[in-house]
Amino acid sequence: MTRPIIGWEQEAPVPDGHQFKSYLRAENGRLHMNNFDLAQLFLGGGVEHKLGRILPSPLEIVFLPLIRRQIAYLEEIFADVRAELDYEGQFLYAYASKANAAEEVIRTTLGAGAHHEMSSTIDVDIARKMIVRGLLTPDRWLVCNGFKGLGTGYSANIIRIKDEHDKVVPVLDDLVELTPFHNSGKKFEMGLRQKAYGPQTTIDEVEAANSRFGMDVETLWKTAEYIDAAPNLSLKMHHFMVGSQLTERAAFVDYLRPGLETFAQLRQRYPSLSIFNFGGGMPVAMTLDFEFDYRAFAHKLLTAAQEICGRYNVPVPDIMGEFGRYTTAEHGAHLFKIIAAKDNKSDLPWYIIDGSIMSSFPDSWALGEHFVVLPLNHLDKPFQQVQLGGITCDSDDVYPPKGSTAPLYLPTETDDLYIGFFSIGAYQEMLGGVRGSKHCVLPEAYELVVDETEDGRFRFELIRGQTPDEVLTNLGYGPQNAWLKIATE
Numbered sequence: 266m267t268r269p270i271i272g273w274e275q276e277a278p279v280p281d282g283h284q285f286k287s288y289l290r291a292e293n294g295r296l297h298m299n300n301f302d303l304a305q306l307f308l309g310g311g312v313e314h315k316l317g318r319i320l321p322s323p324l325e326i327v328f329l330p331l332i333r334r335q336i337a338y339l340e341e342i343f344a345d346v347r348a349e350l351d352y353e354g355q356f357l358y359a360y361a362s363k364a365n366a367a368e369e370v371i372r373t374t375l376g377a378g379a380h381h382e383m384s385s386t387i388d389v390d391i392a393r394k395m396i397v398r399g400l401l402t403p404d405r406w407l408v409c410n411g412f413k414g415l416g417t418g419y420s421a422n423i424i425r426i427k428d429e430h431d432k433v434v435p436v437l438d439d440l441v442e443l444t445p446f447h448n449s450g451k452k453f454e455m456g457l458r459q460k461a462y463g464p465q466t467t468i469d470e471v472e473a474a475n476s477r478f479g480m481d482v483e484t485l486w487k488t489a490e491y492i493d494a495a496p497n498l499s500l501k502m503h504h505f506m507v508g509s510q511l512t513e514r515a516a517f518v519d520y521l522r523p524g525l526e527t528f529a530q531l532r533q534r535y536p537s538l539s540i541f542n543f544g545g546g547m548p549v550a551m552t553l554d555f556e557f558d559y560r561a562f563a564h565k566l567l568t569a570a571q572e573i574c575g576r577y578n579v580p581v582p583d584i585m586g587e588f589g590r591y592t593t594a595e596h597g598a599h600l601f602k603i604i605a606a607k608d609n610k611s612d613l614p615w616y617i618i619d620g621s622i623m624s625s626f627p628d629s630w631a632l633g634e635h636f637v638v639l640p641l642n643h644l645d646k647p648f649q650q651v652q653l654g655g656i657t658c659d660s661d662d663v664y665p666p667k668g669s670t671a672p673l674y675l676p677t678e679t680d681d682l683y684i685g686f687f688s689i690g691a692y693q694e695m696l697g698g699v700r701g702s703k704h705c706v707l708p709e710a711y712e713l714v715v716d717e718t719e720d721g722r723f724r725f726e727l728i729r730g731q732t733p734d735e736v737l738t739n740l741g742y743g744p745q746n747a748w749l750k751i752a753t754e
């Protein structure tokens with residue numbers, strides 16, 4: 266197995282102008298993110314950024330133009346391929362809010378024209394706020410995944426929002442989820458989720474999959490019949506998600522074929538069915554060695570849909586994807602200062618950062634996932650191979666993750682050295698939690714939201730970090746805590 270490339274892998278300095286990724290470039294010894302000199306946030310100098318202040322480290326930074334870029338890129342590819350293949354269905358880009366539900370993210374995805382996929386009752390509240398603000402417009406689909414059985418707050422909230430927004434599709438993961446929507450008496454266009462997970466290319470393999478999500482084929486057809494028989498319900502969407510980060514383009518589409526086949530069979534019986542939703546899983550660059558041909562994927566997927574639907578003599582579907590990681594991974598970075606270079610005769614020197622790797626990027630220690638790490642300054646100095654230690658008192662608070670063979674090189678010059686973890690914008694913050702109390706009671710960092718105006722200037726919002734009092738109050742030590750305690754006998 267090849268190992269991931271997570272940064273600069275040489276002792277020589279990084280040549281000026283070196284492009285690590287389309288949006289990360291070395292310039293005058295500093296790292297630039299879309300023309301924005303990151304080190305200036307802590308050290309000043311560089312481009313005039315009009316922030317008017319030096320910021321404290323650690324610092325989270327989110328770059329909203331990168332979200333828009335992702336959406337526009339895939340929209341453009343599918344538009345081209347649809348034209349080339351005379352594909353009659355539409356491409357529907359939905360954002361999977363579970364990847365990152367922050368307000369600035371949702372406002373950006375909706376502002377860029379995305380449909381919206383959600384998985385819990387608070388997600389419905391977020392959608393409601395976006396309807397009121399005019400960002401979730403009547404033309405957008407609201408796709409409701411996640412468990413929504415009878416008596417759950419989620420099903421009740423979906424039923425309520427139907428009065429505020431018409432294009433709501435509850436996607437049934439199980440027959441038991443049908444009842445609330447049937448009983449509501451409201452007209453709902455429904456989705457069905459077929460059980461699917463992993464490398465399956467035949468319907469028998471799909472049926473044998475061990476997955477907590479979706480229905481087996483027999484239950485799927487039975488649920489479709491119930492929907493058809495209900496006067497207020499109709500079948501609109503078939504949902505078939507096969508996994509996450511499927512970097513083998515050819516295999517990805519092959520795994521989707523049994524789902525397309527089931528779609529075509531259902532479509533023969535239920536003409537209201539018009540959307541094939543392949544869920545999430547679209548890969549995105551988490552490391553520097555990433556390669557994926559999105560255009561070839563789109564071509565192969567639409568060709569497969571044409572071929573299969575042609576065989577069943579049914580119209581091709583509108584194709585929907587629920588893009589979580591693809592949309593948000595690259596827009597987020599987390600910046601730290603190296604506060605000590607420690608040589609305790611371990612295999613490699615330890616560079617200690619002023620924050621926690623574990624609680625900032627839970628997928629790194631929990632799943633051994635890799636992210637890109639680059640210095641923000643001293644790129645023009647020699648490098649050495651190192652390991653990173655977080656500031657918590659925990660032996661797992663290290664990077665590269667334990668067991669990894671990916672080398673990490675950073676500058677030997679550690680005076681005022683700042684580094685960034687990149688491609689961390691999806692899931693990490695939601696898993697680590699926003700605000701609250703973190704491992705070893707470290708307060709949450711400041712966050713800088715960066716956007717670009719139409720004339721190419723940067724625009725900032727600065728969200729302050731947690732104060733010690735906030736952390737203490739959260740743990741029950743503040744005077745306000747008396748108000749939170751509910752009286753018991």
Ligand SMILES: Cc1ncc(COP(=O)(O)O)c(C=O)c1O
Nearest residue numbers: 361410544545546587588589590
């Ligand atoms: C139903 C559903 N849709 C979409 C997604 C988003 O997946 P990804 O972030 O890989 O795009 C997930 C992720 O778990 C999911 O469960």
